[in-house]
Amino acid sequence: MGCFRLEKLALVVPNSDILYTAAKISPDGRFIAIGEDANVLVHDLEKARTTTYPTAHTRPIANLTWSPDSQCIATACDDFTITITHLVYGELHRLTGHTAPVTALVYTPKGNLLCSCSVDESIKVWDTLEGRLLRTMSAHSESVVSIDIPTCDASVLASGSYDGLIRVFDTASGHCLKTLTYDKDWQSENGVVPISQVKFSVNGKYLLVASLDGIIKIWDYLQGRVVRTFRSGVSSTLKYSCGMDFLYPADPTKPPVVVTGTEDGHIYCWDAQDKTLYQELLATNDNSPLMCIDCREQYMCSLSLRGDCRLYKWVDDN
Amino acid sequence: MANLQLQDPFSVLKEYPEKLTQILVSPIYTCCIRFSPRGDYLAAGCSNGAIVIYDIDTAKPITMLGSEGGCHIRSVQSLSWSRCGRYLLSSGRDWWIKVWDLQSRSRPLKEHKFDSPIWECHWSSRAPWECISTVLEKSYAYVVDFVGEEAIVQELKSTLDNDDAESLDHGYTLVSCSHPRFSDLVLTGTSKGWFKIYQLRQDGVTLRHCSKFANSNTKHLVISQSGDRIAINSSDRTIRQFSLFISDDMEHINIEIEHKYQDVINKLQWNSIFFSNNSAEYLIASTHGSSAHDIYLWETSSGTLVRVLEGTEEELLDIDWNFYNMCIAANGIETGNIYIWSIVIPPKWSALAPDFEEVDENIEYKEKEDEFDESDVLEQQQELDEAEETEIDLRALEKFDVRGNDLTMKSFIIPIEYSDIVMLKMWDGAGAA
Numbered sequence: 025m026g027c028f029r030l031e032k033l034a035l036v037v038p039n040s041d042i043l044y045t046a047a048k049i050s051p052d053g054r055f056i057a058i059g060e061d062a063n064v065l066v067h068d069l070e071k072a073r074t075t076t077y078p079t080a081h082t083r084p085i086a087n088l089t090w091s092p093d094s095q096c097i098a099t100a101c102d103d104f105t106i107t108i109t110h111l112v113y114g115e116l117h118r119l120t121g122h123t124a125p126v127t128a129l130v131y132t133p134k135g136n137l138l139c140s141c142s143v144d145e146s147i148k149v150w151d152t153l154e155g156r157l158l159r160t161m162s163a164h165s166e167s168v169v170s171i172d173i174p175t176c177d178a179s180v181l182a183s184g185s186y187d188g189l190i191r192v193f194d195t196a197s198g199h200c201l202k203t204l205t206y207d208k209d210w211q212s213e214n215g216v217v218p219i220s221q222v223k224f225s226v227n228g229k230y231l232l233v234a235s236l237d238g239i240i241k242i243w244d245y246l247q248g249r250v251v252r253t254f255r256s257g258v259s260s261t262l263k264y265s266c267g268m269d270f271l272y273p274a275d276p277t278k279p280p281v282v283v284t285g286t287e288d289g290h291i292y293c294w295d296a297q298d299k300t301l302y303q304e305l306l307a308t309n310d311n312s313p314l315m316c317i318d319c320r321e322q323y324m325c326s327l328s329l330r331g332d333c334r335l336y337k338w339v340d341d342n
Numbered sequence: 343m344a345n346l347q348l349q350d351p352f353s354v355l356k357e358y359p360e361k362l363t364q365i366l367v368s369p370i371y372t373c374c375i376r377f378s379p380r381g382d383y384l385a386a387g388c389s390n391g392a393i394v395i396y397d398i399d400t401a402k403p404i405t406m407l408g409s410e411g412g413c414h415i416r417s418v419q420s421l422s423w424s425r426c427g428r429y430l431l432s433s434g435r436d437w438w439i440k441v442w443d444l445q446s447r448s449r450p451l452k453e454h455k456f457d458s459p460i461w462e463c464h465w466s467s468r469a470p471w472e473c474i475s476t477v478l479e480k481s482y483a484y485v486v487d488f489v490g491e492e493a494i495v496q497e498l499k500s501t502l503d504n505d506d507a508e509s510l511d512h513g514y515t516l517v518s519c520s521h522p523r524f525s526d527l528v529l530t531g532t533s534k535g536w537f538k539i540y541q542l543r544q545d546g547v548t549l550r551h552c553s554k555f556a557n558s559n560t561k562h563l564v565i566s567q568s569g570d571r572i573a574i575n576s577s578d579r580t581i582r583q584f585s586l587f588i589s590d591d592m593e594h595i596n597i598e599i600e601h602k603y604q605d606v607i608n609k610l611q612w613n614s615i616f617f618s619n620n621s622a623e624y625l626i627a628s629t630h631g632s633s634a635h636d637i638y639l640w641e642t643s644s645g646t647l648v649r650v651l652e653g654t655e656e657e658l659l660d661i662d663w664n665f666y667n668m669c670i671a672a673n674g675i676e677t678g679n680i681y682i683w684s685i686v687i688p689p690k691w692s693a694l695a696p697d698f699e700e701v702d703e704n705i706e707y708k709e710k711e712d713e714f715d716e717s718d719v720l721e722q723q724q725e726l727d728e729a730e731e732t733e734i735d736l737r738a739l740e741k742f743d744v745r746g747n748d749l750t751m752k753s754f755i756i757p758i759e760y761s762d763i764v765m766l767k768m769w770d771g772a773g774a775a
Contacts, residue, residue, distance in 0.1 A: 093757060113764045134382065134755050136397050136404070151400045153763060158400065163694065176739055178399075179345035194345045196399070199689040201348035203696050225736035228344055242734065246347055248696055251729050272737060280736045296736060 026273055026281075027303045028293065028324060028336040035067045036060065036074065038331025046087045047327035049320040052094040056325055058333055059085035064097055064109060069335070079107045080118055089129040091152070092175075098138055100126035106140055108152060117155030121148055127169045132178040132195065139181055139195075141168035147183055149195070161198045163191055169265060170221045174228030182224060182231055182245070188216030190233055192245055204231075204243055220265035225280070226272060232282065236262045240284050242296065254294050256286055263287065264329070267317030270296070273340050274322055281338070285314025289328055308332040346744045349687050354744060358624055358639060359670050359683040362653030366396050366403075366680040372673040374660045375680055376421040380753040381664035384671060385430055386680060387418025393432055393442070395756065396680070398667065405759060407432075410448040414438060420462035422473070427754035431473055433463035439475055441488055444756045454486055454493035461516050467525040468542060474498065474518045474528055483515045483530050485542065498528060498540055500549040512536045512552075516560050523569040524588060531560030531574055539595060551595040555582055562615050566622030571642065572597070573625055575615045580604050581627060583642060601645035603627070603638075610634060613658065614672075617642075619665040620746070624648070628658040628672055637661065637672060637683075654681050666747050 036058055038044065046059040058065045062081040067074045079085070083102035090097055091108075096116065098108045106119040106126055124143035131138055137158070138150045147161040147168055166187035173181050173195065180201065181193045190204040221234040230251070231243045242252035268284040271293075279297035286292065289308035294301055307314060308328040316327040324336045346354045371389040378384070383404075384396045391414030393407040407413060407430070414434035422431040429451070430442040437459055440450040456477045463475035463486075471489040483498040498515075513534030521527035526542045527550070535556035541548045555574060562575040565586070573583045581603040587596040603612075603625070611630040618624035626639045637651040637658060656674040658681070663670045669684045692698040741750055 091758075092755070095758075095760060110760050110764075113760055116760065116763050116767070132399070134397075134399070135758055136399055151402065153397075153400065153402065153404060153758065156400075174344070177343050179343035180348075192344075192348065194349070196345070197687070197689075199687075200693045201345060201690070202693050205696055227735070227737055227739050229740075230734060230736055244729075244734070246344065249729055250726070251732065251734050253730065270736065276737065297733065299730075 025295075025302060026278065026338055026340040028291070028305065029339050030334060031323070031337045032069070032335040035333040035335065036065055036331060040330075042331065043084070043329050044327055044331040044333070045315045045329070046085065047316045047325050047333050048088060048090055048318045049323060049325050050090045050094040051092055051320070053320055053323065054094065056333070056335070057088055057090065057097050058327065059088050059099060060331075061085070062101070064088060064099060066097070066111065077109055077111075077114075079109060080115060081105065081107065083125075086125060087128045089131060091131050092133055092135045096152075098129050098131070100129045100140060102126075104142075106138070106150070108138070108155070117150075117152070119150050119155055119157070121157050121160075122146070124167075127167065128171050130171050130173050130181070132173055133175050134178065137178075137195070139171055139173065141171045141183060143167040145185070147171060147181070147193070149198070159198045161193055161200075163193075163200045164189060166218070170219065172222050172224050172231075174224040175226065177228040180228070182222045184219030184222040184233060186216075186218035188218060188235075190219055190222060190231065190243070190245075192231075202245055202248065204233075204245055204248060220262070221268050223269060225270060232268065232270060234266070234268050234284065236265070238262055238286075240268060240282060242282075252282075252296065252299060254282060254284070254292075254299060256284060256290075256292050264313040264315065266314050267326070269317050269319040269324070271319040271322075271324060271338055273338060275340050278340060283317050283319060283324060285317045285326060287313040289314055289332075291317070291326060307334055307336075343743055348693070350690060351744075353685065353687040356668070356685050358618060358626075358649065359668055359685045360649065360651070361683060361686045362651070362681055363684045363686065364398075364401050364682040366401055366682070368394065368403075368673075368678040368680060370394070371678040372659075372680060373417045374419065374421050375662055375671055375673050376423060377662050377664035377667075377669070377671065378423050378427045378753070379425055379666075379751070380427060381667035381669060382753060383427075383756060384662075384680065385421050385423070386673065387414075387421050387432060387434075388678070389417040391415045391418060391434060391436065393418060393421070393430070395444075398669075398682075405447060405756065405762075407442050407447050408449060412440070412449045412453070414440070416459075419460055420464065422464040424465055424470070425751060431463055431465055433460035433475060435459040439463045439473070439486065441471075444754065447756075452488045452493065454488075454495065456484075462518070464519065466528070466542075467520040467522065474520065476515050476518055476530070479514055481512070481514060483518045483528070485528075498530070498542075498547060500540060500547045502549040502552075512538075517563040519563050519565050521569050521588075522565065522567055524592065527588070527592070529563060529565065529572065531563045531576075533559050535560065535576060537563075537574065537597070541592060550592055551597070553597065555584075555599075556580070561612070564615055564617050566617045567619055568621040571600075571617070571622045573615055573617065575612050575627070577611060579609060579611050581612055581615055581625070583625065583645070601640075601642070603640060603645070605629065608634065614661045616661050616663045616670075618663065626651075626661060626663065626670065628661050630657070632657055637670065651683050653683075665745065666743070668745070 102125040122142040164185040170184040192202040240254040266285040312329040416435035441452040443451040461476040487494040539551035559577040639649040658672040
């Protein structure tokens with residue numbers, strides 16, 4: 025067992041006119057990048073200093089991701105475009121091709137490909153060296169809102185869509201390899217349950233999935249069955265796609281932790297093995313939804329819609 | 343890799359690629375090509391001494407070695423990747439062998455100059471930083487140790503060789519390879535058709551085997567991953583395949599000829615040869631001569647030709663086969679382009695929904711006896727509950743892929759050179775203006 029301890033509070037001074045949706049820790053653990061309107065704020069954790077990187081976007085940034093070498097930030101924007109900004113050289117590429125707001129991004133572990141998904145129902149794969157579109161995967165019938173690639177295996181890409189489907193694609197060919205749905209009755213009386221977040225386990229064998237009915241599940245996607253279900257109590261129709269992630273305690277004998285955010289600003293931490301609730305904590309002052317949860321090593325960064333960004337550290341109990 | 347677990351197993355486990363799928367365009371004539379150990383990069387050695395690395399995912403060149411100097415000034419003869427994928431060994435007709443660190447690749451990390459052009463050079467499997475090289479008009483191969491500041495070079499020659507040399511001329515040593523299982527054994531072939539096995543030990547070099555297989559030049563020498571089969575390509579237009587038996591104490595070494603491969607119609611020489619994985623069920627070769635554009639693939643147990651890999655419009659020179667991505671690459675002699683054959687797996691439409699099934703012909707639906715029974719629902723619930731209690735492992739990585747390749751060695755990622763992207767952008771910008 026263990027728990028999160030607050031390390032840093034209010035990493036940015038929120039601007040009340042702006043809605044915040046993305047904050048990510050860099051792979052080397054030195055920075056936190058936060059999307060603020062059309063700018064990216066990069067907070068240096070060591071020097072406790074924030075630098076603003078303006079982008080060419082004309083609308084707010086919906087999501088962002090770090091390149092695996094921690095040198096670049098790719099931003100997904102409501103203006104249908106993606107930019108790749110280098111921390112030293114500035115903008116490297118502006119990728120155009122989506123025909124609706126871009127919702128999420130993920131790099132392959134080599135950093136040579138960037139994948140994006142969009143409200144236009146497609147997933148696109150880009151060459152990061154030349155900024156060239158390599159292929160488009162169109163297999164969803166609603167907005168695709170979340171994608172992920174395991175850090176140990178670039179061969180598969182998982183996507184979650186508002187059409188209620190979770191699909192697994194072959195990154196190289198673009199073929200759909202597997203489809204997971206919420207049980208057999210995914211089309212209930214109220215229509216389908218939209219998927220809001222997908223995230224692979226560190227070994228790439230399981231998939232953590234959040235849906236807008238407030239339920240979090242771990243799928244064994246190779247077998248196509250649910251192996252864990254977590255309910256945060258308030259099981260209703262959600263409006264916001266709240267953040268979630270896995271955290272792997274430093275002690276390898278300790279089970280991984282499923283960390284999820286809620287619409288009223290709480291964070292729930294579950295034992296991924298026996299599903300016990302370790303901890304419940306309030307991570308905002310404003311009770312706004314927790315839009316982003318990002319775990320890296322023993323650290324967890326949370327961000328609320330109103331811009332309350334915090335850094336927590338996981339401490340194992342002995 | 344997880345994609346292979348979700349695809350049709352019969353397609354995934356095909357033993358050799360059949361379709362030309364990629365062409366890597368090269369503006370320079372390429373002499374030799376090598377996939378990185380995990381098959382995600384391909385290095386090409388060029389006739390002007392340049393070494394270009396391609397990314398297989400994007401089919402584009404990503405870097406050229408020696409941007410600040412130190413590259414070869416004549417054609418690159420051979421390339422060899424270290425097992426970790428970080429260090430690349432190159433040898434050239436400019437008499438140099440060089441070690442490149444792909445982490446910082448603007449200059450060679452280490453280098454050594456011989457006094458004549460190099461035939462080939464490869465990493466030894468015995469020790470890190472040790473390599474075996476063959477040099478023009480030299481009777482013996484060389485062991486080069488790059489561990490220190492200065493390379494230590496030792497002739498691969500035993501005391502037995504000295505006695506023999508007086509009575510018999512074995513010719514020059516042209517090719518060599520390391521034994522995959524007995525890492526201290528080095529196999530060599532000479533210009534007069536002799537095949538030798540040396541054992542490298544702390545106290546010196548021992549000649550373990552010496553036999554004559556032909557009267558002509560040895561062009562290539564390959565050994566299977568399991569170490570019990572070898573093939574020798576020689577300039578008498580023949581590939582000879584031998585079974586190799588080595589007892590654990592190395593006292594008994596036995597080689598026996600299994601098959602000879604010749605092009606009976608065109609009487610062509612073979613440019614390059616390569617074995618398939620594990621115990622080498624297949625042998626491939628590219629043909630010499632401007633009329634032949636194919637790669638021949640034989641089954642080694644029967645010696646029959648089973649497949650001809652087609653699709654190119656020019657003669658092919660060097661070949662390489664990677665067993666992680668199951669791709670065969672060969673470079674063209676006229677354009678320098680690199681052709682890649684791979685296994686093409688057709689899309690599976692049943693993957694688009696969880697309860698789709700692919701059937702060969704229409705099946706009339708018949709309700710099963712218990713299909714809509716209520717008790718079944720209970721049982722199903724029980725099954726679901728059970729799944730929730732079975733232990734799951736979210737951390738442990740897979741050790742082998744479905745083809746049996748080792749996944750424990752982490753593959754090296756070549757860092758992206760961002761200044762190059764910026765420079766190219768400025769170049770394009772200036773061109774547009």
